[in-house]
Amino acid sequence: MTKFSDLKLDPKVLKAVEDAGYETPTPIQAGAIPPALEGRDVLGIAQTGTGKTASFTLPMISLLKRGRARARMPRSLVLAPTRELAAQVAENFDTYAKHTKLTKALLIGGVSFGEQDKLIDRGVDVLIATPGRLLDHFERGKLLLTGVQIMVVDEADRMLDMGFIPDIERIFQLTPFTRQTLFFSATMAPEIERITNTFLSNPEKIEVARAATTGENxxxxxxxxxxxxxxxxxxxxxxxxxxxxxxxxxxxxxxxxxxxxxxxxxxxxxxxxxxxxxxxxxxxxxxxxxxxxxxxxxxxxxxxxxxxxxxxxxxxxxxxxxxxxxxxxxxxxxxxxxxxxxxxxxxxxxxxxxxxxxxxxxxxxxxxxxxxxxxxxxxxxxxxxxxxxxxxxxxxxxxxxxxxxxxxxxxxxxxxxxxxxxxxxxxxxxxxxxxxxxxxxxxxxxxxxxxxxxxxxxxxxxxxxxxxxxxxxxxxxxxxxxxx
DNA sequence: AAAAAAC
Known part of the structure; x- marks a missing residue:
């Protein structure tokens, strides 16, 4: 059986994973991490409870480890549909990046711009955001997305339900064509498929059933x-x-x-x-x-x-x-x-x-x-x-x-x-x-x-x-x- | 008809 140690993660990331007490990756992690580490696009069809978040944070941290952020030009971007989810990803990032020097900013609505602006100005490696607030920052000219090497879209089907798809498309277009994209959705609605066809390039598709449950118990x-x-x-x-x-x-x-x-x-x-x-x-x-x-x-x-x-x-x-x-x-x-x-x-x-x-x-x-x-x-x-x-x-x-x-x-x-x-x-x-x-x-x-x-x-x-x-x-x- | 998300 695959272990995290078999996955070619950066040693510092691996250490953090071990600190957290994990040994064996979940199916979505085992499936998504290797291609992501190779720089490939990933299309993950999975729900929460499957270990989805770590399946993109771990390779992201590994890939970003070398290199430094420039002011106002984040090197990676994670989009989530709700503030709580974005905050959750941010916590996850803190857990697994703790042995690295990577920096992050959480851009969500309902909190003041001041602190977020300061972080962006200083330069962050990872930007975790809800679409509205991200575009808000962008429109105020505070943010350049041309340095984004890795972009993650989490819970895309929910973004669809919430009417965020136009925002997502716009954000995609603001990032470089050469970026790596990791895209997650619980379902594959036609609209979602259209987006993935447009913005993902020859993605590795990983589809997993929900972890152990959905009603059976x-x-x-x-x-x-x-x-x-x-x-x-x-x-x-x-x-x-x-x-x-x-x-x-x-x-x-x-x-x-x-x-x-x-x-x-x-x-x-x-x-x-x-x-x-x-x-x-x-x-x-x-x-x-x-x-x-x-x-x-x-x-x-x-x-x-x-x-x-x-x-x-x-x-x-x-x-x-x-x-x-x-x-x-x-x-x-x-x-x-x-x-x-x-x-x-x-x-x-x-x-x-x-x-x-x-x-x-x-x-x-x-x-x-x-x-x-x-x-x-x-x-x-x-x-x-x-x-x-x-x-x-x-x-x-x-x-x-x-x-x-x-x-x-x-x-x-x-x-x-x-x-x-x-x-x-x-x-x-x-x-x-x-x-x-x-x-x-x-x-x-x-x-x-x-x-x-x-x-x-x-x-x-x-x-x-x-x-x-x-x-x-x-x-x-x-x-x-x-x-x- | 409602919820979420930008101010």
Missing amino acids: ITQGVLMFKPSRRDRAATEKRDMLRRLIEREGEACTNAIIFCNRKVDVDVVAKSLKKHGYNAEPIHGDLDQSQRMRTLAGFRDGSIKFLIASDVAARGLDIPAVSHVFNYDVPSHAEDYVHRIGRTGRAGRSGVALMICAPVDEKNLADIERLVQNQIPRLDALEGTATPAAEEAEETAESKPSRSRSRSRSRSRSNSEEPAAEAPEPQEAEAPRSEEKSSSRRSGRGRRDGGDRDRGGNTPTGLGDHLPDFIARSFDDRQETPEAG
Whole structure:
């Protein structure tokens, strides 16, 4: 098996890798590092959780090690779609460049220009940026991209979703034609393929499945929510969320709760706090320093519940999240996969539970079509969606830690250590004749498939590695106009 | 209809 020491990395980089405790590269690293070190363009098709970041930072540092930066002319450029992701790359760079003298600057919005300007003026080897802020610097005449030898585009498919592709094209055109390009995307949408055809030169293509997971070890469930009265819907939904959390009991060590709208992120966070939960919001309207603080707190465990918009749905490397709660059904089906992918990482088991209001049912259907499976319906939670809910808001429920273990202990036992048994074909649950949910299955039945009829070789759950829509490479995309 | 990202 390949070791990092076989990869011809610079000795100082190798040392830093060893310091960090790594010996064996992940598949994307083993695939991307050698061609990158040879100066070739790389097209990496991989998601977060695959070790993607190191697959470009390690060769970059090795290649840049000799040579010096000139003022205002960075020697390399990394582009990421969100500020947090850019910051994450910067941390990664610090880790692996610690034995070198390479310098870096992080150019993201939401912070003042002053410090960034100073660094650029002095000259940096590596510039890590979100596209908007980078172009802003460029337009102010503070920055020359003609010295860029290596350019990295990370999470290109998300850049596409966010409308950054024109910016990316522009930035490409500002850099020398002779640069080396390392380009990463989780999927190969036609637009992405067009970009790679235009700006990459005979790239080495490396495609890897997601690391060890995508649902195989994620227990999913959806709770159909019907408010008793229109004007109580919001209150009752928050109440339902708390019950959902409580029912998971101690198995829920930390969780991300996704909402579709920023206002709801704020409202839900405030409500949870009021009820004694250790919760903080994160979304794009909060100022950057707070976003950073919150994320750091969530990572180090001082914050237990992160209430998030889709700013946190992809890419952020938050290890060991036991639960993901979808307070809203995401309106883009792919976002569901990204959101629940925040749990069950690195081979751990995870639980992903979602609340579905009547208006969300169409979106739920879209998701189920996408993942080609039905998400198990959870039994209605006792006492919810009834007029009693509003009292609950004020009284008894305010003690989240209170044990209400009756239904929980059982449900737990099902999902507690699925990791060990996950590899099994798993059908203990019997063929199950489709239909309405609220049978006695406590809902936590793992994606028990049961829909072999839904098309030839239907994957069960999200499949062994990753969903079909993600796995599909661009060749397929071009030739298969979407069977259904 | 919303989120992200530039001021």
